Amino acid sequence: MTSVPVDEPTNTSMSQTESPIAIAPSAASRLRERLFQVLPDIVLPVITLLVVLLVWHLIATNLGGGIPGIGETWERGVELLSDPFHSNGPNDMGIFxxxxxxxxxxxxxxTLAALVGVPVGFLMGSSAIFRKGWAPLIQILRPVSPLAWLPIGLLLFRAVDPSAIFVIFITSIWPIILNTSAGVVAIPNDYRNVAAVLRLNRIEMVRHILLPATLPHVLTGMRLSLGIAWMVIVAAEMLTGGIGIGFFVWDEWNNLNVSSIIVAIIIIGVVGIILDLGMNMIQRRFDHSQR
Incomplete structure (x- = not known):
């Protein structure tokens, strides 16, 4: 009798368990991929900064004209930031x-611009008559330079602080109004139909329909307005005097301390970035809640 050969069983379980281990990426490869993703975000800004510093160095050493060098500006920055909280009267206060x-x-x-701009934007977005009546006036006033409003503020309030606040208000209100109005106009008609079916009154309509739907537009307008306000205050304080980073720049110019002006410009930019990042975080927080 001949025996029939029997195939030996293969260990399929071992081969199945070995393949995932073989193809699974190692920790080193994952770290390498992550570095390749992050590296451009670090290297490119560093290259740009080095180019700017090189141009600055060439201008300061070759062209002159009173432009301080990098070393001189660095020393002045360390001096200003080493004691930012000193206060020896209105004319001698630290950079903080x-x-x-x-x-x-x-x-x-x-804050005043937001309190006025958001309701006005809702009115313009909700009412075609109101929008047609106010749109031409806004288009006329919106491009006006902030410095053109400063004499009006000084004439009305006859004081530095209210005049500066007035200039900030009148120049930063327009993005809030226009973005809020655009958000209301963009609300789908289905939302309004649901409000009509539920018989929501005006306050409930704003609370449950208009405000949640237009919140991204409102926050975008507020973010733009805050950036404008921070730019405007420097110019306003340069002309009104008193205490403030704008007056500090003008006062250092009168004393021919150009290195202090460059340090102040860098501080103004850093504060502007912090304000923008804060508004961006608020935007992302509320956008996440709407999902």
Whole structure:
């Protein structure tokens, strides 16, 4: 009798368990991929910064004209930031207090612009008659330079702080109004039909329909307005005087301390980035809640 050969069983379970281990990426490869993703975000800004510093160095060493070098500006920056909280009267205050006074005026004018701009934007978006009546006036006033409003503010209030706040208010209100109005206009008609079916009154309509639907547009307008307000305050304080980062720049120019001006410009830019990042975080927080 001949025996029939029997195939030996293969260990399929072992081969199945080995393949995922073989193809699974190692920790080193994952780290390498992550570095390749992050590296451009680090290297490219560093290259740009080095190019700017090189151009600055060439201008300061070859062209002159009173432009301080990198080393001189660095020493002045260390001097200003080493004691930013000193206060020896209104004419001798640290850089921290200068920035803080400017931020106070910015927040006051920006808050007033938001309190007025959002309701006006809702009215313009909800009413075609109101929108047609106010749109031409807004288009005329919106391009006006902030400095053109400063004499009006000084004439009305006859004081530095209210005049600066007025200029911030009148120049930063337009993005809030226009973005809020655009958000209301963009609301789908289905939302309004649901409100009509539920017989929502005007307050309930704003609370449950208009405000949630237009919140991304409102926050975008507020983010733009805050950036405008921070730019405007520097120019306003340069002309009105008193305490503030804008007055500090003008005062250092009168004393021919150009290195202090460059340090102040860098501080103004850093504060502007912090304000924009703060508004961006608020935007992302509310956009996430709407999902």
């Amino acid at each position: 207090w200068q920035v803080l006074y400017s931020l106070g005026r910015v927040m006051a004018g920006f």
